[in-house]
Amino acid sequence: xxxxxxxxxxxxxxxxxxxxxxxxxxxxxxxxxxxxxxxxxxxxxxxxxxxxxxxxxxxxxxxxxxxxxxxxxxxxxxxxxxxxxxxxxxxxxxxxxx
Amino acid sequence: xxxxxxxxxxxxxxxxxxxxxxxxxxxxxxxxxxxxxxxxxxxxxxxxxxxxxxxxxxxxxxxxxxxxxxxxxxxxxxxxxxxxxxxxxxxxxxxxxxxxxxxxxxxxxxxxxxxxxxxxxxxxxxxxxxxxxxxxxxxxxxxxxxxxxxxxxxxxxxxxxxxxxxxxxxxxxxxxxxxxxxxxxxxxxxxxxxxxxxxxxxxxxxxxxxxxxxxxxxxxxxxxxxxxxxxxxxxxxxxxxxxxxxxxxxxxxxxxxxxxxxxxxxxxxxxxxxxxxxxxxxxxxxxxxxxxxxxxxxxxxxxxxxxxxxxxxxxxxxxxxxxxxxxxxxxxxxxxxxxxxxxxxxxxxxxxxxxxxxxxxxxxxxxxxxxxxxxxxxxxxxxxxxxxxxxxxxxxxxxxxxxxxxxxxxxxxxxxxxxxxxxxxxxxxxxxxxx
Ligand SMILES: Cc1cc2nc3c(=O)[nH]c(=O)nc-3n(C[C@H](O)[C@H](O)[C@H](O)COP(=O)(O)OP(=O)(O)OC[C@H]3O[C@@H](n4cnc5c(N)ncnc54)[C@H](O)[C@@H]3O)c2cc1C
Ligand code: SF4
Numbered sequence: 059x060x061x062x063x064x065x066x067x068x069x070x071x072x073x074x075x076x077x078x079x080x081x082x083x084x085x086x087x088x089x090x091x092x093x094x095x096x097x098x099x100x101x102x103x104x105x106x107x108x109x110x111x112x113x114x115x116x117x118x119x120x121x122x123x124x125x126x127x128x129x130x131x132x133x134x135x136x137x138x139x140x141x142x143x144x145x146x147x148x149x150x151x152x153x154x155x156x
Numbered sequence: 157x158x159x160x161x162x163x164x165x166x167x168x169x170x171x172x173x174x175x176x177x178x179x180x181x182x183x184x185x186x187x188x189x190x191x192x193x194x195x196x197x198x199x200x201x202x203x204x205x206x207x208x209x210x211x212x213x214x215x216x217x218x219x220x221x222x223x224x225x226x227x228x229x230x231x232x233x234x235x236x237x238x239x240x241x242x243x244x245x246x247x248x249x250x251x252x253x254x255x256x257x258x259x260x261x262x263x264x265x266x267x268x269x270x271x272x273x274x275x276x277x278x279x280x281x282x283x284x285x286x287x288x289x290x291x292x293x294x295x296x297x298x299x300x301x302x303x304x305x306x307x308x309x310x311x312x313x314x315x316x317x318x319x320x321x322x323x324x325x326x327x328x329x330x331x332x333x334x335x336x337x338x339x340x341x342x343x344x345x346x347x348x349x350x351x352x353x354x355x356x357x358x359x360x361x362x363x364x365x366x367x368x369x370x371x372x373x374x375x376x377x378x379x380x381x382x383x384x385x386x387x388x389x390x391x392x393x394x395x396x397x398x399x400x401x402x403x404x405x406x407x408x409x410x411x412x413x414x415x416x417x418x419x420x421x422x423x424x425x426x427x428x429x430x431x432x433x434x435x436x437x438x439x440x441x442x443x444x445x446x447x448x449x450x451x452x453x454x455x456x457x458x459x460x461x462x463x464x465x466x467x468x469x470x471x472x473x474x475x476x477x478x479x480x481x482x483x484x485x486x487x488x489x490x491x492x493x494x495x496x497x498x499x500x501x502x503x504x505x506x507x508x509x510x511x512x513x514x515x516x517x518x519x520x521x522x523x524x525x526x527x528x529x530x531x532x533x534x535x536x537x538x539x540x541x542x543x544x545x546x547x548x549x550x551x552x553x554x555x556x557x558x559x560x561x562x563x564x565x566x567x568x569x570x571x572x573x574x575x576x577x578x579x580x581x582x583x584x585x586x587x588x589x590x591x
Pocket of ligand 2: 085103104105106107108123124125126127128129130131
């Protein structure tokens with residue numbers, strides 16, 4: 059299974075309905091110079107690929123596509139690398155099927 | 157502050173919260189239920205199989221009213237390697253009964269309906285409201301909640317935490333530990349739409365009959381995990397989940413795994429030509445009996461996934477959630493009927509009643525299985541599926557090799573891959589944990 063076509067997560071997120079709470083991100087990454095192993099793990103483990111590496115090699119998050127699974131919380135909240143809350147009531151992902 | 161005082165506040169309108177709110181409202185208690193989603197179900201993800209018995213205890217007439225998809229007449233277990241699967245199918249016309257035992261459902265739609273029953277029973281249900289904090293009095297008793305609405309604090313005699321696996325409130329208040337990467341799995345899932353007739357032809361069904369497929373093997377690339385394919389009326393729920401610790405350790409991506417599962421030659425024909433309408437993800441509690449936290453305290457109880465009440469081996473969760481919600485509500489009702497305070501001592505009856513139910517009995521039976529699966533995941537999810545597939549192929553291929561020679565080759569491949577001590581060790585450990 060080596061010839062694996064790249065998966066476009068953005069296309070998957072496009073199926074979903076969101077009510078983005080502009081200006082109120084519910085997950086934040088703590089400022090850092092070198093990312094911890096936990097933060098680096100989120101680049102792969104987040105099912106919505108919300109975490110990306112910026113040009114300076116730091117981990118950044120864009121929460122717009124977040125499906126609120128909590129995986130990043132379980133991995134990186136204990137180390138203080140991220141702060142995780144639920145979006146404000148009514149905001150965020152809205153599953154039609156679930 | 158909302159001046160009104162409630163007998164109970166239920167946080168969450170999932171399976172556990174709805175069962176608890178419904179049960180208390182039916183007993184005439186004054187119940188407030190808070191849900192952060194736009195509507196109940198808008199945040200929830202499930203396979204999903206609904207077990208009728210546990211719902212029947214709450215809403216006896218559900219078969220006439222609830223949005224059900226298909227009743228299950230067949231269960232398939234697949235052991236997969238990269239190109240094949242070895243399957244066990246159980247199909248029985250007995251399941252075409254008057255009151256079917258299991259159904260597939262679509263969670264967002266089901267939860268909306270379930271919640272309508274809670275409202276009918278007289279509970280106040282407020283959606284679009286995230287509870288941000290639990291409120292304590294000077295004696296450390298939980299006496300209410302704070303929300304992100306302007307009204308702020310709301311008070312009640314008891315708070316039922318039905319906030320699901322990723323519940324923040326209980327962990328922030330120090331009532332239980334945060335889930336850890338090795339006691340929760342991450343599942344990703346898609347909804348594939350196809351015409352009804354196509355689904356029925358592909359799965360060999362008629363009318364509202366349904367099939368579920370549970371799959372394990374190389375599809376999880378050596379991680380502890382499982383795939384699933386459930387037939388609904390006009391769509392197929394398809395997903396795969398693995399332990400978060402395994403994702404963290406291996407750097408595999410959840411969507412990569414899902415796409416590989418979809419492209420597997422045994423799976424692809426089932427969903428060919430479908431239109432995908434949703435991509436979702438959710439955690440599943442996998443720690444079993446040993447990870448169940450403290451279940452009650454001064455002014456609070458915890459139910460469902462928030463309490464890790466989930467049987468990952470049997471893929472049961474919503475029925476444990478419903479049952480724990482109902483039992484917690486009955487326990488609260490008992491304390492109230494005696495006119496006693498919702499203290500830790502009085503609420504201990506919830507745990508006692510839960511211990512006597514199938515919920516804790518089942519979880520206790522499998523208490524050693526999750527750790528075994530997790531520490532031996534390479535064997536159970538990679539080596540054995542490959543070996544079994546090879547053995548099957550060897551068995552069915554007719555090529556002039558004498559049967560005795562074939563058997564010898566098969567046995568040798570097992571011994572080579574795992575050594576006899578390894579094989580017996582695994583079998584012994586598995587049997588012990590299953591007991
Ligand atoms: C992919 C997948 C497949 C599954 N398949 C099956 C299956 O086939 N059969 C089965 O029985 N089980 C299955 N399960 C397990 C089942 O989904 C869960 O066990 C069940 O949903 C748990 O119910 P719950 O009420 O405890 O939590 P949930 O259903 O998760 O409900 C929690 C609710 O609380 C709300 N909430 C959380 N925090 C707050 C807050 N602070 N303020 C307000 N509201 C809040 C959430 O929005 C949510 O509505 C599956 C799970 C997954 C992820
Ligand atoms: S909650 Fe899940 S989807 Fe959202 S950022 Fe974290 S890992 Fe990604």
